[in-house]
Amino acid sequence: MPLAAWRRGVSAEPGPVETFPHERLIRRRAERAVARRRVLPFLIGVITVLAVVTGVVARLIDRRDFHSFGDGIWWSIVTLGTVGYGDIVPHTTWGRILGSIVIVCGVTFIAFLTAIVTSLFVTVDQQEALAKVHGMSEASEEDTRTALRAIDERLAAIDAKLDQVTGGQR
DSSP: HHHHHHHHHHOOSSSOOSTTTHHHHHHHHHHHHHHOHHHHHHHHHHHHHHHHHHHHHHHHHHHHTOSSSSHHHHHHHHHHTTTOSSSSSOOOOHHHHHHHHHHHHHHHHHHHHHHHHHHHHHHHHHHHHHHHHHHHHHHHHHHHHHHHHHHHHHHHHHEEEEEEHHHHHH
């Protein structure tokens, strides 16, 4: 699907299924980040926001295992990255539910971002290749026109000489 149509969300092809409510917003921001070649700051920003939010929620719902907001954020970062050091582990039911959600979100989010960023890089590369081919095509057309003009001029010169030799009778 062309990038312009993808941006508008218009396509004859079935569109991607949104897996969570803010996917369209993240997709647009990811597209802008790739177009500007600023993917790393985008990824760092999104992961930071997600880690802080889930870390604060962890502290609020499980104060026994998360002694500070810093502990909650550390646990969230480690869990989102699917590392899971085990130094902080939720023991309450709500803490474990949050942990399960964070693990699934972390794995899904990493896969989702990898897929989107990869597809956007491919799209940008395809557009650059098409622009290059189009530019080559235009250059080739201009070369052809120049050659045809030169041939036309030579034919006109030959016609003029023939007219001189034959006295205009051919």
